[in-house]
Every structure is written in structure tokens, then in C-alpha cells.
Amino acid sequence: MLELFARNRVATLFVITLLTFGAIGLAAPGFLSASTLATVMANSLVLMLVSFGTMLVIITRNIDVSSGSVLGLSAAVLGLSLNAGIALPLAIGICIGVGALAGAFNGLLVAGFGVPSIVATLGTLGLYRGLMLSLTGGRWIEALPQSIKALAANLGWGGSVLTLIVLGVFLILWLFLRMTRQGGYFFATGDNREAARHLGIPVRSIVFSAFVGAGACAALAGVVFAAQIGFIPNQAGNGIELKAIAANVLGGVSLLGGVGSAVGVFISVIFLTAIDSALVFLRIPAFWNDFIAGAILLTVLVLDGRVRMAVDRRIRAKRYASHHGAERTKSPSRPSATAAPAIPTPHTAPEAGR
């Protein structure tokens, strides 16, 4: 049972999410409706994109805390170029280009100069926010053209063009990480950088491209933000980097690198957003939001940590037991080291072994 939970982290989270939806539905009739689901989905788009980008970086055993500022910077570039009369597709292209460039700078610092990623992105967090503010002169960008706001319009089934784009990104990312050789390189780099390098994996370019991907995702999140909100405040994206890291951890992406899946992140973002919406339905004052989010995050983490430790202990106990059993059958003079490899040890998911 324990092993099942530890191994199927994503499935466990999925079940918890369904149970939570059910419980809230019981407590507040009317929560379980198509319109709520559509609202939750729409509200989760920005965090979802940022979390996907952060996931790429975390899988390579780095961290990106600058994504909130990249979001703000690229959204500001989008808003300024739109208000300067540049056509929407070109403006979005510029915006994503700026995000990718910002990510590339992070990647250069980390993969090129060997700066620890948390330090590098902490610096660029301030740098990009400052760049954004000096671009806009500290003023909010308002009166965005209708063309961008139309992207967030409901297409009739509860979703918008933005929803389709995010689902597309999700699908591409999932396929990329699961099905392609390059996707595997990301996990290999994060799991054991030196080993990956010795296998001939270009670890530096992998880390670099993870940061570029994170920048592009944050920029795309900026597009979604601008389309949904309709204006770009100075603090656009402020603090979302921490939420994205929290969503990744909740979704089973290990901060030690090499473990994680797009599906897990997808579910955990929906879960976190659903809780925010549920508080509204349960008529809990908004100031409880952070407290509840923090409590849930910590509870899940502690439970997860305890389960993993229990699994570890059980594996060790099993190994010990079978090891002793084997020793008894063999000649007593035999050193135990030779017997150990012959014993079939239970195979568990890589994360259980950490």
C-alpha cells in the first residue's frame, strides 16, 4: 500500500484532487458544475504555463525564481508593442522572443559561468523587474487593443483559445519529455550530471535550453495574463515563481532533479487553483487563502516525506531479512558482500530510493 502511494505519486495526487472536489461539492452544492470547472481551468492557465517552464529547469536539478519577472517583462513588451500599433501575431512573437532571451541569459549564467541557479535567477528576478519598470516608466499599461482580449473569450464550451494553447503546450511537453531522446537527456542531466556527461549528453546545452524553455513559457504566461486581465500592472507576475515551485513540488517533481512529469504538474496546478475557487464557494474569507494553501502544501509534503522514509525503511528491512536468510543457507565463512548482489531486491520507483 505504502509502495503504491510512493510509486504512483501522480495517481495519488489525482485521487486526492477528485476527493477534494467531491468533498467541496458535498459542502457547497453547486460547486460541481461545468462552469466551475471552466473557471478553475481559466484561472489556472497562467500558473500552469509558469509551472511547466519551472518544471523543465527543476528536472535538470536547477531552479528558476526569476519567472515572475520574466512574465512581467515580456507582458510589458507585449503591451507596449501592441499599443505602438504592431500586429498581434508579431507582438506575441516579440514577447515570446524576449522571454526566451531572458531565459537564455539565465541559462548563460548557470550553464556558462557556473553560477548556482538560485543565485543567478535571484539576481535576474530583480534585474528583469527593474527592466520592465524602466520600460514602462513605472506606469501601468492600459487600454490594450480588443484583439488580445478576444483571445480570452469563451469559445462556447467553457474554454478559450488560450485554453487550447495551454493544452497544446502541455501535450507537446508531455510528449517531448516522455517520448523523445532529448527529453530523456533532461532527466539524465538532473539525476546525475557527471554520469550524464560521461554518457556523452551535452549537459550544458541541456541546462541552457531548460532555462530558455522556462523563459518562453513565462512569456507565454505573460500573453495569457495580458489577455485575461486586459491591462498590465507593475507587479504582474509578482510572487508567481514561488507558487510555481510549490506546484511542482506538489506535483511530484523532485527538487533534487531527475524526477517529474507534466501530468503531475498539470493536476497539482488544477488542485491548487480549485482550492482558491472552493474558498469562495465555501464563503471562507479571502484572507484564509494563503494559510490554507500553505497548510495543504506542508501537510502533503510531510505525508509524502514520511511515506518515502517508511518505504525506504521497509526496503532496507526486506534486504536485511533476505540477506540474513541467504547467509544462513550458505557456508558461514562466506563474506556477506558476495551474497548481497545475488539477492533480488524489490525494485521501486527512482524517487522511492532517495
Add this chain to the structure above:
Amino acid sequence: MKRFVLRWEAALVGLLVLEFIVFGAINPRFLNPSNLLYGTSDFVHIGIIALPLTLVIISGGIDVSFASLVGLCAIVFGVANFFGVPLPLAIAMALAAGVLAGAFNAAIIHFSRIQPLVVTLGSLYLFGGAATVLSGAVGAGGYEGIGNFPAAFTSFGYLEIFGVPAILILFLMLAALFAVLLHLTRFGRAVYLVGQSPDASRYSGLPVGRVQAATYLLTGLCAAIAGLVLSSYFGSARVDLGTATLLPAITAVVLGGASIYGGQGSLVGTILAVFVIGFLQQGLQMAGVPSQVSSALSGGLLVVVVALRHGSAMLPNLIAAGQKAMTARPRRFVEEKTND
């Protein structure tokens, strides 16, 4: 290694002198002694938190929850004051709240073995939420402050002793205490060793868990002190008092030479870095640079300085690799180890 550290602190002093020269040339009023002294009141609270944070980072951990803990402790004080608790007791309650919160972090990190960044990220939200709930409970609601403090408390923020702001003296005293604690005591040695290698420390009989727990407790305590100092300075306790300290405090520790991987760093470096960052902001402000640009510049400063430091550390590596005629690329381009 020691020479490297010494040189790093010398570089920080150089940076500080450079700031004085440049900003003094742009605006001579910057060098006005009373201006320099009173300017520190705007940033010493960052230093108060950066002190214990240095210990946390050297011992191989990280704490981001102090950013909301500052607000939580301030609100605890404000609420206690609201209900007529006498001033010394209210201050003690705020400090106790900080220590308890630190103990909470330490306990979760110790018993669940999750990375400290994740745990303190969770408690960042938890403490922030608790502060909001608490301030809502006394009707201060949302992000409004709790005010009406006794005059004895609010006057501390502007008190001066021999012409030096009391807050600055408090910081310097704390800094001296922490410097002794880290550099001259057995505990301080243990902090370095635990950061170098927790496993080796455990095998040599060091109380690894207790050392790490102590660093988080101290961070909680200092976050409470910072919360009290800020409430006294602003005359009101707000939930978001500490949110702006998150990045500058970590920046100060890293700029001060502490390795984010643990095992390296010095308190003198952190103290110098606090003044480098603080005076950079002040100087830019007095030079008429808008505050948004100055935030970009201080972020840029961190990036450039740290990139230079790591770049210079990998330079010999690169040269050596070049001499090997590109047969082998450098194995490691960072001096620090990457421990688990």
C-alpha cells in the same frame, strides 16, 4: 581557501568605497555623515535577518519563510498590544512567536527530510496566512496595519544614542554577537562542518540535527526582532512588513561570500554586503535614479559580482583545459561541491 575569503571581503570593502566615491561625486550631500548614519535605518532590518540567514546557508540549508514571519511577529505584537498586554510582555510574545515558528520549520525539516527550500516555501505561505488571519481577527482586516502603540515603543525607531540611531546600534550589537557565535565558538565550527558534509559530521559525532535546528530558531528570533524594529519605525504592524526583505536578505548573504551549497561564508562578508546593497539603493535614490531602475541595478550587481567570482574561479580550469588540447573538457567549472 582562507586567502580567497579574505580577498572577497576586501573586494566588498572596495565596492563600498567605490560607491562612496561615485555617489559622492554625483551628489556631495550623500557623504554628509548624518545622512549616511540615518540612511541606515532604511535597511538595517535586512541586515538583522541576514545575520542568522548566513548561519542557515553556511550549514547547508535555506530559509525563505522569514519574509512572512517578520509580518507575523509584528502582527502578534500588534494584537497583544491591542488587547492591552503590557509592552515588555507583548515584545516577549512576538519574540516567542518567532522562535516557535523557527522551531516549526526546524521540526518539519528534521522529521520529514524534505529540502529546506520546499519546507520554508510552504511555511512562507502558512505564516503569511496566519498573520493575515490574525490581523483580520482584531478587525484590522486585509493589509491594513495595527497601530496605536505606546509612545515608548514608537520612539525607539527614532531614538539616538550619542548621535547614532538606536536601530543601527542594535544591528551592530547583534552582528558582533553572531560574529563571535560563528567564528569563535564550537557551535560556529559545527555550523561550517555540517554545511561541508552532513554525513561526515554525523559520523564524527556532531549533533547535526540540533545544529541545523538552532540556525532556524535564530532566524525566527531575528525575524521577530526585525518585525518589532519595523513596527516601531513605521508606527504600525502590517502583514506585508517583511515581504520586501526576502530577496535583499538572501542577496546580502550570497554577495557576502556564503556558498549556497553550504560550508563556506563569513559573517563579516554578510555585514559588508548589507551596507553595499543598502548604500547602493540610497545613493541611486539621491542621484535621482528612479527606484525601479535602482532595483534593476542591484539585481544586476548581484549577477555581475557572482558571475565574476565564479568566472574567475573557473578561469584556471578553462586554461588548463585549453592546454590539454581540447581532449577533455573541464570536469567542474564551479569550485563548490554539489552535495545532496
